[in-house]
Amino acid sequence: MPEKKITSYPKEKINILFLENISSAAAEKFLDAGYTSVKRLPGALSEAELIKEIKNVHLLGIRSKSKITAEVLKNAKKLQAIGCFCIGTNQVNMKEATNNGVAVFNAPYSNTRSVAELVMASSIMLIRKIPDKNKAAHEGTWLKDSTGSHELRGKILGIIGYGNIGSQVSVLAEALGMKVIFYDTETKMPLGNAESKKTLKDLLKEADIVTLHVPDLPSTRNLINKNNIKYFKKTGILINYARGGVVDLDELRKALQKNELGGAAIDVFPKEPAKNGDPFTTPLQGLSNVILTPHIGGSTEEAQQNIGEDVSNKLFNFLERGITTGSHSVPPLNLPPNENTHRILHIHKNVPGVLSEINTQLSSHKINILAQYLKTNDDIGYVVLDVNKSLSKEALQLLKGVKDTIKVRLLY
Secondary structure (H helix, E strand, C coil), X not given: CCCCCCCCCCHHHXXXXXXXXXXXXXXXHHHHCCCCEEEECCCCCCHHHHHHHCCCCCXXXXXXXXXXXXXXXXXXXXXXXXXXXXXXXXXECHHHHHHCCCEEECCCCCCHHHHHHHHHHHHHHHHCCXXXXXXXXXXXXXXCCCCCCCCCCCCEEEEECCCHHHHHHHHHHHHCCCEEEEECCCCCCCCCCCEECCCHHHHHHHCCEEEECCCCCHHHCCCXXXXXXXXXXXXXXXXXXXXXXXXXXXXXXXXXXXXXXXXXEECCCCCCCCCCCCCCCCCCCCCCCEEECCCCCCCCHHHHHHHHHHHHHHHHHHHHHCCCCCCCCCCCCCCCCCCCCEEEEEEEECCCCHHHHHHHXXXXXXXXXXXXXXXXXXXXXXXXXXXXXXXXXXXXXXXXCCCCEEEEEECX
């Protein structure tokens, strides 16, 4: 039997906007549930375009190119939630989203396999010197030579950042007969026979191939730079499918030109075009021992399908039930449905006395709270109240008047 739709939200008035060719699975999720105002656009929008487009949007879906700035959020008066259909959320001004009570969701696991497979594929291509041989063949030259070509088996893979993707790469690498070492600023449990290294320097000196899987943080900017490139083996290979700012590309080019490195595969860049067909430049263009790809690490049909389903489910559950599990801004609550009640969502500044005032206001007007759920983070609190149906409108107005309220919504 299909799931019972308990929301009383006027579905025809809910505006949903998906940007950047988000999988059709996301739109279908809402269309199948009766939401008719679902708009899909093929590319990212500029800040000015977003400000104009987002004014009446309730749910927004983006990938990595759309930048949700403080100014965009300032103009998003009706926005309830943002779905980042990718691994990260750094394209969203998280402080402003939190302060505005906008739930932000992402898909931290859905494309890990796609990225991990491409890491291994690039490793094989570079260690076998396939880019050179491919170029020669296209130019009509027969370059059948084993000099400098090697197997992955028995080589050492160094993983910097042993999280969701790094650990998946670790499993695949061991299956191909590689020895795996890793470095992470946090203590991580090794999978299989992987070994943790105490310092980045230790890893770089030992690894035949180094692959990066770190977030974009001030501490990771230019993580691979002039000072530590010198620790790589001269035949070493660098793979960056993490974030564009973690490698100093100018210094990498110099090292490759001086034969201080054996090759590189780069999928992410400090500055990337907003849409297909736009001009693109990088210091690494023209180097035969470099594989350049246009940020496609997670761009497989399987990954996009998984991401579309994962994030759209989170958005849907928040819209219809108030569930915030997986949110990076609104405190996470996993809520059961409550029959014969009306549910009110209350987001407020995390200051003393708010919950007390909520309960005092409702009890003084003889409004019975049938169920109550509360979760806070450093900045905001999230209270969900199930109240008597006949008194829900009065309760809604009372909650709007509570001091330090950010957002109130009658869910069903």
